[in-house]
Structure formats: structure tokens, C-alpha cells
Amino acid sequence: MSAMTTESTASPEPAPSAAGHSSGSHGRSLPGPTFIRVLNSEIIKFRSLLSTLILLAATAVVVVGFGALSAWGTGQFANAASRDPQAAVRAASQGGDLAISVPTSGIAFAQLILGSLGVLLMSSEFTTGMARSTFAAVPKRLPAFTAKLAVVMVVSFAVTAVSTWVAGLVAVPILDNYGLKLDLASSESVKLLLVNSIYVAAVAAIGMALGTLLRNSAGGIMSLVGIFFVAPIAFQLIPGDFFKEARKYLPGNTVEPLTAAQHVPDTLEAWQAALVLGAWVVIPLLVAAVLLKRRDV
Amino acid sequence: MIEANGLTKVYGAKTAVAGVSFTVRAGQVTGFLGPNGAGKSTTMRMIMGLDRPTSGSVTVNGLPYVKHTAPLRQVGALLDAKAVHTSRSAYNHLLAMAATHGIPKTRVHEVIEMTGLDAVARKKAGGFSLGMGQRLGIAAALLGDPQTLILDEPVNGLDPEGVVWVRNLVRHLAGQGRTVFLSSHLMSEMAQTADHLIVIGRGRVIADAPIRDIITGKGQARVRVRTDQPDRLHQLLAGRGASIEAPERELLEVTGLDPRAIAAAALENQVMVYELTPLTASLEEAYMELTKDDVEYHSLPAAEVSK
Numbered sequence: 001m002s003a004m005t006t007e008s009t010a011s012p013e014p015a016p017s018a019a020g021h022s023s024g025s026h027g028r029s030l031p032g033p034t035f036i037r038v039l040n041s042e043i044i045k046f047r048s049l050l051s052t053l054i055l056l057a058a059t060a061v062v063v064v065g066f067g068a069l070s071a072w073g074t075g076q077f078a079n080a081a082s083r084d085p086q087a088a089v090r091a092a093s094q095g096g097d098l099a100i101s102v103p104t105s106g107i108a109f110a111q112l113i114l115g116s117l118g119v120l121l122m123s124s125e126f127t128t129g130m131a132r133s134t135f136a137a138v139p140k141r142l143p144a145f146t147a148k149l150a151v152v153m154v155v156s157f158a159v160t161a162v163s164t165w166v167a168g169l170v171a172v173p174i175l176d177n178y179g180l181k182l183d184l185a186s187s188e189s190v191k192l193l194l195v196n197s198i199y200v201a202a203v204a205a206i207g208m209a210l211g212t213l214l215r216n217s218a219g220g221i222m223s224l225v226g227i228f229f230v231a232p233i234a235f236q237l238i239p240g241d242f243f244k245e246a247r248k249y250l251p252g253n254t255v256e257p258l259t260a261a262q263h264v265p266d267t268l269e270a271w272q273a274a275l276v277l278g279a280w281v282v283i284p285l286l287v288a289a290v291l292l293k294r295r296d297v
Numbered sequence: 298m299i300e301a302n303g304l305t306k307v308y309g310a311k312t313a314v315a316g317v318s319f320t321v322r323a324g325q326v327t328g329f330l331g332p333n334g335a336g337k338s339t340t341m342r343m344i345m346g347l348d349r350p351t352s353g354s355v356t357v358n359g360l361p362y363v364k365h366t367a368p369l370r371q372v373g374a375l376l377d378a379k380a381v382h383t384s385r386s387a388y389n390h391l392l393a394m395a396a397t398h399g400i401p402k403t404r405v406h407e408v409i410e411m412t413g414l415d416a417v418a419r420k421k422a423g424g425f426s427l428g429m430g431q432r433l434g435i436a437a438a439l440l441g442d443p444q445t446l447i448l449d450e451p452v453n454g455l456d457p458e459g460v461v462w463v464r465n466l467v468r469h470l471a472g473q474g475r476t477v478f479l480s481s482h483l484m485s486e487m488a489q490t491a492d493h494l495i496v497i498g499r500g501r502v503i504a505d506a507p508i509r510d511i512i513t514g515k516g517q518a519r520v521r522v523r524t525d526q527p528d529r530l531h532q533l534l535a536g537r538g539a540s541i542e543a544p545e546r547e548l549l550e551v552t553g554l555d556p557r558a559i560a561a562a563a564l565e566n567q568v569m570v571y572e573l574t575p576l577t578a579s580l581e582e583a584y585m586e587l588t589k590d591d592v593e594y595h596s597l598p599a600a601e602v603s604k
Contacts, residue, residue, distance in 0.1 A: 030367050030370050030398075031367060031398055031399035032365070032366040032367030032368065032369075032370070032398055033367070033368070033369075033397040033398060034399075037396055037397050037398065037399050038397050040396045041393045041394070041396035041397040042393075044389060044392055044393040044396055045382070045385070045389075045393045048385050048386065048389035048392075048393070049382065049384050049385055050384065051384060124382060125382070128379070128381065128382045128383050128423075129377055129379045129380040129381065130380060130381060130382040130385075131380075132342075132345075132347055132376055132377055132380040133380045133381065133390070133394060133437060135346075135347060136345050136346075136347065136368070136369070136374055136376070137368070137369050137394055137397040137398070138397055139345075139346040139362055139363040139365075139368050140363065294349070296342070296347060296348040296349060297342075297347040297348070
């Protein structure tokens with residue numbers, strides 16, 4: 001043993017700089033995990049996963065692709081309507097301006113992909129064991145949760161907004177071919193783009209809450225699909241006024257009242273819809289944050 | 298310095314750690330020895346604020362881990378070689394960890410070089426061998442240049458060269474005055490690395506002694522004490538620095554005081570003692586004995602396996 005001790009003290013090899021660093025200070029005044037640093041760490045984590053970048057690219061492709069398809073379909077429909085009086089009536093009953101919602105026609109898929117991304121970013125921390133490193137570095141835990149939430153929501157908003165804008169740019173010349181006008185700078189277009197992007201960011205936040213609560217990727221994504229895709233259909237199929245009423249309060253049914261020019265029957269008022277969507281985001285996040293703080297990692 | 302005081306963790310019906318108290322001092326390598334499932338990892342997770350103790354407390358350098366303003370600069374831990382996102386490269390993992398404390402990129406490169414990860418730093422951590430994973434975990438522990446290092450089974454899966462490297466590294470770090478606390482289930486590994494040993498079994502500390510005593514066979518003996526005032530005597534002896542377990546009512550198992558000192562303490566305070574038995578087994582024997590009864594996963598003798 002003594003031989004080993006002499007050998008290792010003599011050897012300059014392991015931790016050479018460690019000695020230099022620590023001799024003066026004891027780490028008391030050195031920087032710790034402020035929110036900005038934790039946010040920076042979460043950004044590094046976000047961009048260093050290939051799967052995350054693939055999901056973002058997939059979102060862009062789907063939103064732009066559906067925008068183009070929808071522009072073509074809408075053009076065909078308008079064409080038919082101009083020759084067929086019956087179709088013209090149908091077109092008129094849909095509010096007249098068909099082209100306006102073309103750029104946001106892929107939102108249903110964007111919310112599924114980015115909602116799943118929200119789930120995965122947190123659930124994978126737990127399934128891979130990364131959570132131990134994360135919460136050892138940030139033992140107060142909530143700064144890491146908030147920073148990750150900020151990254152998820154900002155990226156979801158930005159990717160949706162940019163993809164929707166590009167979808168609009170792609171749709172304009174296609175619609176033009178059929179004699180339909182789409183003004184991307186109109187206040188209505190801007191409102192649709194912003195509301196839908198905020199909505200997708202909200203879905204991603206709900207996904208992250210689910211990933212934090214369940215700590216399981218498959219379970220989180222299935223719950224998300226249940227809330228956004230299965231429940232609206234199930235609630236419609238189940239007879240009775242209760243489910244008809246409850247259906248309005250599902251998060252997926254808040255976008256229509258928020259974006260419609262006038263109130264649509266059988267939906268909430270715009271202000272109610274905003275509150276309901278807000279509650280769907282805030283309540284699961286609060287529960288997730290409290291449990292994340294309390295549970296063992 | 299790490300100080301645990303009555304640290305207890307209960308999972309449902311299972312008590313993983315049952316009121317352990319110990320002190321890990323700076324400037325030496327303290328081994329944490331116990332069979333698999335003895336509560337080593339749970340104790341270390343509680344030190345790091347990842348698991349919340351059911352009762353009791355633990356501090357590092359005088360503060361609970363969670364209260365430190367720069368925790369990674371106080372304590373570096375390898376808790377689990379797989380505490381890494383499998384799809385992220387080793388370099389990006391370390392970079393993200395460093396970013397939380399404003400640790401510069403140069404330090405990331407330093408720890409990569411120190412742990413010999415240069416060749417694989419840009420590869421996904423999920424593809425690492427267990428040994429590479431251990432090196433990455435050690436690199437992460439060293440990032441903040443901490444005064445205290447906690448390493449859970451660091452030599453698991455390392456090749457012989459790696460084992461020697463870890464041994465030299467922890468001895469070097471302790472030589473700089475740092476606190477090094479490392480766990481293992483192998484007595485032989487501890488004998489070559491540690492200065493001081495804390496042995497844990499069934500969630501209790503069963504020995505807390507300098508390694509010299511163990512190598513020379515003078516394992517710090519336990520003393521069995523029966524008294525009709527166990528709570529009072531517990532308090533008295535704990536005040537004299539003994540670590541005490543109470544396996545049954547009226548029975549205490551005392552480590553760290555000899556029978557004479559215990560008797561003197563009892564007499565001074567008029568506590569009646571009706572049994573005082575030195576348990577003379579050496580630590581090695583005690584450890585083997587414990588391992589035999591306590592391992593979570595038993596295996597069949599070779600003869601039966603081959604049948």
C-alpha cells in the first residue's frame with residue numbers, strides 16, 4: 001500500500017488541473033446553476049439529440065406538405081363550385097373564404113408530433129437514467145423543469161409558426177392558379193398562424209407534463225393521443241347531453257372558437273376557450289412540478 | 298466531509314436503509330462495503346438529494362446537498378454508469394452538465410483527456426461498454442473539480458488497467474485533501490484502495506473502522522449489550538461516538554466502544570446492564586457471515602448447478 005501511495009503522489013498524471021483549481025477556493029463563490037445556465041444546458045441537451053431534430057424536421061415537412069395538398073384540394077373544390085351551383089352553396093355555408101385556413105391544415109399532425117416530443121424530452125430522462133445526472137446538477141429540480149418547458153414551448157411555437165408561414169408561401173401560387181386569393185399578411189391570416197402556434201406549444205407543454213408524471217414514453221404518448229384524438233371521437237359517439245357538453249371542454253376543441261371570425265355553434269366562447277386551454281396547460285404542469293420536486297429520481 | 302445521521306429509507310414494506318449514521322472524512326479514501334442490496338446505492342442517492350430520506354439527514358461539507366449554491370463544485374458523483382441519455386454523445390453530455398455551473402469547455406476537454414475518453418467522446422453514450430460508461434461517469438464527477446467525490450461501484454466492468462487507474466486516481470484525489478467515498482461489494486477491492494471502511498448490511502452499519510485494523514485482523518469488534526433502559530443507554534453511548542443498532546427491545550449492538558467503556562458509561566449513569574458480550578469475529582468473517590445471510594440473490598453451489 002505504501003508503495004502505491006508514493007507512486008500516485010509522485011505521478012502527475014491524474015487530475016493535474018484539479019489540484020490547481022481547488023487549492024485556493026472551496027467553490028463557495030464559484031458559479032452555480034442559475035436559471036440562465038440551466039436553460040443553456042437544456043438547449044445543449046435539446047440540440048444534441050438527433051431524434052429531436054428529426055421530429056422537428058418531420059413537423060415542418062408535414063405542415064408544409066399538408067398546406068400544399070390542401071391548397072390544391074381547395075382549388076379543385078372552388079373550381080367545381082364555380083360550375084356547380086350546389087357546390088357553390090356548400091362553399092358559401094363554410095364561411096366563404098376557403099383559402100384562409102389552408103396554411104394551418106397540417107396542425108393536427110404538428111400537435112401530435114410536437115406533443116410527443118414534449119413527452120419524450122422528459123420521459124427519456126427517466127427511462128435512460130439521465131435524470132440522475134440532471135437533478136444531481138440541479139438539485140432544486142424546478143429550474144431544470146422550467147428551463148426544459150421553456151425550450152419545448154418556444155421551439156414548438158417557432159417550428160409551427162415558421163412551417164405554417166412556409167406552408168402559406170407554398171399555397172399562395174397554387175391557390176392563385178385556381179383564382180383564389182390568400183393574403184398572408186391579413187390580420188386574419190396572422191391570427192390563425194399565431195393562435196395555432198400557441199396551441200401547438202400548449203400541446204407540447206401538456207405532453208411534457210404527461211412525460212414528467214408518467215416517466216414513461218409509451219404511456220405518455222398514448223395519454224396524449226387519448227386526450228387529443230380518442231376522447232373527441234368517443235365523446236361524440238356516446239349518447240347523452242353530458243358528453244356533448246363535455247366535448248367542448250377538451251383541449252383540442254378550443255382552437256376553433258379561438259380562431260373563428262364569429263361564434264361557431266356548439267363550441268365555447270373565445271374567452272372561455274382561452275381559459276379552458278390555459279387550465280389544460282397549467283394544471284397538469286403544476287401537478288407535474290409538485291410531484292417532480294417530491295418524488296425520488 | 299459527509300455526515301449521515303440516522304439516515305433511513307423505506308420503500309413500501311422494504312427498509313432499504315435503517316438508521317445509518319457515519320462520517321466520511323476529508324483527505325482519505327473511505328470505502329463503503331456491503332453485499333448487493335445492502336443499501337449502498339440508496340444511501341449514496343440520499344446524499345445526492347435524489348432520494349428523499351424517510352427519516353434522518355445527511356450533509357456534505359456541512360450543508361444538505363440541495364442547499365449548496367454550486368452543488369457540482371462541492372460534490373461529484375458517479376451513481377450509475379448509465380445515468381446518461383443513450384442517444385447523446387459523451388462530449389455533449391459533459392458539455393450540458395458543465396453548462397449548468399458555467400464550467401468552461403476547456404474543463405470538459407480536460408476531464409475527457411483525464412479519463413481516456415478522447416477516442417469515443419463524439420460517439421453515442423448508449424453504445425459504450427460498461428467500462429467506458431464508468432469512465433464517462435467519473436469524467437462527469439470530476440467536472441466541477443469538487444472537494445468531495447462519491448463513486449458507486451466505480452470499478453465495475455473496468456478492465457485491469459482501468460481498475461488500477463481508478464485506484465490511483467482516488468488515492469491521488471484523497472492525497473490532495475479531498476473527501477473520497479466509494480462503494481464496492483468486494484472486500485479485496487476495498488483492501489487495496491480504502492483507508493477507512495464502513496461496512497453496511499441489511500441497511501445497517503455493522504462496522505466503521507480504519508482499514509489497517511481490518512488488514513491486521515483487529516476488526517473493530519461489536520459489543521452486544523442488554524439493558525432495561527435501552528433508549529437512555531443508546532443516547533449515552535451515541536454521545537461518546539459509538540454507532541449503535543437496536544435489533545430488538547432491550548438489545549443494543551455497539552460499535553466503536555469497548556466493553557469497559559460501555560460498562561463505565563452505564564455505571565456512571567446508573568443504567569443496569571445485564572449482558573455485555575464482545576462479538577469477536579473479525580470484519581472479514583463478519584462480512585462473509587453477513588453476505589451469506591443477506592445477499593439478495595443466492596446462487597446454487599457449483600455441484601448442484603452441474604447436476
